[in-house]
Amino acid sequence: MSDSSASQARSLSRRLDALPFTRKHAKLLGGSGLGWALDAMDVGLISFIIAALTQHWGITTGEAGLIASIGFAGMAIGASLGGLLADKFGRRQIFAITLLVYGAATGASALVGGIAALLVLRFIVGLGLGAELPVASTYVSEFAPARMRGRLIVILEAFWAVGWTAAAIIGYFVVPASENGWRWAFALGAIPAIYAFAVRWGLPESPRWLAGRGRVAEAERIVADFEASAGVAVGGDAEPPSAASSEPAPSEAAAPATGSRVAGLWAREFRGRTLALWAVWFCVNFAYYGAFIWIPSILVDAGFSLVRSFGFTLIITLAQLPGYAVAAWLIEKWGRRPTLSLFLVGSAASAVMFGTVHTEGAIIASGMALSFFNLGAWGALYAVTPEIYPTSLRGTGAGWAAGVGRIASIVAPLLVPVMLAGAGTTFTFAVFAAFFIIAAAATWGLVDRRGAALDDR
Numbered sequence: 001m002s003d004s005s006a007s008q009a010r011s012l013s014r015r016l017d018a019l020p021f022t023r024k025h026a027k028l029l030g031g032s033g034l035g036w037a038l039d040a041m042d043v044g045l046i047s048f049i050i051a052a053l054t055q056h057w058g059i060t061t062g063e064a065g066l067i068a069s070i071g072f073a074g075m076a077i078g079a080s081l082g083g084l085l086a087d088k089f090g091r092r093q094i095f096a097i098t099l100l101v102y103g104a105a106t107g108a109s110a111l112v113g114g115i116a117a118l119l120v121l122r123f124i125v126g127l128g129l130g131a132e133l134p135v136a137s138t139y140v141s142e143f144a145p146a147r148m149r150g151r152l153i154v155i156l157e158a159f160w161a162v163g164w165t166a167a168a169i170i171g172y173f174v175v176p177a178s179e180n181g182w183r184w185a186f187a188l189g190a191i192p193a194i195y196a197f198a199v200r201w202g203l204p205e206s207p208r209w210l211a212g213r214g215r216v217a218e219a220e221r222i223v224a225d226f227e228a229s230a231g232v233a234v235g236g237d238a239e240p241p242s243a244a245s246s247e248p249a250p251s252e253a254a255a256p257a258t259g260s261r262v263a264g265l266w267a268r269e270f271r272g273r274t275l276a277l278w279a280v281w282f283c284v285n286f287a288y289y290g291a292f293i294w295i296p297s298i299l300v301d302a303g304f305s306l307v308r309s310f311g312f313t314l315i316i317t318l319a320q321l322p323g324y325a326v327a328a329w330l331i332e333k334w335g336r337r338p339t340l341s342l343f344l345v346g347s348a349a350s351a352v353m354f355g356t357v358h359t360e361g362a363i364i365a366s367g368m369a370l371s372f373f374n375l376g377a378w379g380a381l382y383a384v385t386p387e388i389y390p391t392s393l394r395g396t397g398a399g400w401a402a403g404v405g406r407i408a409s410i411v412a413p414l415l416v417p418v419m420l421a422g423a424g425t426t427f428t429f430a431v432f433a434a435f436f437i438i439a440a441a442a443t444w445g446l447v448d449r450r451g452a453a454l455d456d457r
Contacts, residue, residue: 040163048171074126082131083399102128107190276445281405355429
């Protein structure tokens with residue numbers, strides 16, 4: 001980028017950071033959040049569908065674990081590729097494509113007649129799902145004003161609770177309704193394929209990405225639209241955020257590595273934060289998916305009926321929303337690292353409790369606590385991830401962190417049946433607690449950019 005283009009890009013960034021929250025921000029957040037909710041609905045549905053297929057098809061626990069893990073294998077690849085493609089071709093384009101891919105494959109899953117076809121389609125679903133999440137969080141973070149960026153990303157992540165609650169409702173009312181209830185659940189999961197077209201033509205491209213690619217005129221038009229929506233003078237060059245940051249200003253920092261984008265994540269400036277970020281993502285994915293994919297099946301094995309276990313899961317899921325709300329408030333009040341570590345420690349304590357209780361009330365209470373703290377942690381993690389890299393590496397950094405995390409989400413559903421059979425529920429959830437504690441410690445290797453401008457290199 002030329003000096004002139006770089007100066008224009010910094011000016012555009014300052015103008016974005018100076019904006020109040022506008023109707024256009026709300027449209028962008030809602031549009032991205034709906035895609036996020038549909039993603040969560042698909043991931044949530046598979047836990048209910050696995051429990052149903054165990055009864056209707058007589059699949060083994062090993063086959064059930066494979067159905068869950070093959071989707072996460074696709075997510076690992078999709079997350080890594082999605083971030084790279086978003087840095088190369090744009091945030092909005094890749095976001096729309098991911099919705100189309102996983103929506104179409106989910107709808108096709110309703111027609112399968114055996115395990116083999118379902119495994120192939122779940123892998124394709126995973127490719128789209130894995131790419132969508134880091135791209136969406138990167139996309140929203142690049143529009144959000146600095147003083148509220150963390151809060152808006154947590155609100156975006158809160159749409160996950162909306163989608164997971166929708167999955168729990170479908171799981172409770174649709175999946176057990178008939179032998180083919182799981183097919184109707186998959187058919188409802190095809191909605192993202194339709195929504196992809198609304199994303200492609202209804203939402204703007206990231207002006208930070210456009211400016212970084214030298215397309216300053218397009219970026220200028222988008223920023224001017226947001227300024228007009230806010231009722232402020234179009235083209236005003238606002239002062240950058242005044243909040244202190246441990247990072248140098250974009251204009252003062254050295255340029256990132258000029259090799260491949262993945263290699264750039266391991267440049268001297270970024271290697272420490274990359275290592276810490278990957279550790280957090282790996283541990284949180286292992287504990288979260290190990291627990292929540294299997295909770296309906298664990299409750300069925302404990303003697304509860306399919307409908308009753310799904311009802312418990314629905315109640316547990318509802319605790320996600322207040323978890324996000326508290327995280328959204330704390331992340332701008334305390335900062336990213338303290339909030340993330342607090343919720344991870346809370347997740348560890350809740351996992352220990354869930355693994356040791358047996359009465360209905362205690363199961364629901366400890367499950368709700370686990371849901372509250374774990375999903376609050378997810379909100380904080382998605383807020384901090386895009387902030388620690390410059391614009392040229394942001395999609396790649398977020399995507400590869402998510403991809404590494406998905407490796408854990410592949411392993412966990414396969415290990416959980418083995419741990420449950422060999423050592424029981426108490427041991428299994430103690431393992432999850434240990435992973436949460438490791439993640440809480442790794443959090444302190446991240447960079448906290450609360451209230452600071454994004455690095456637009």
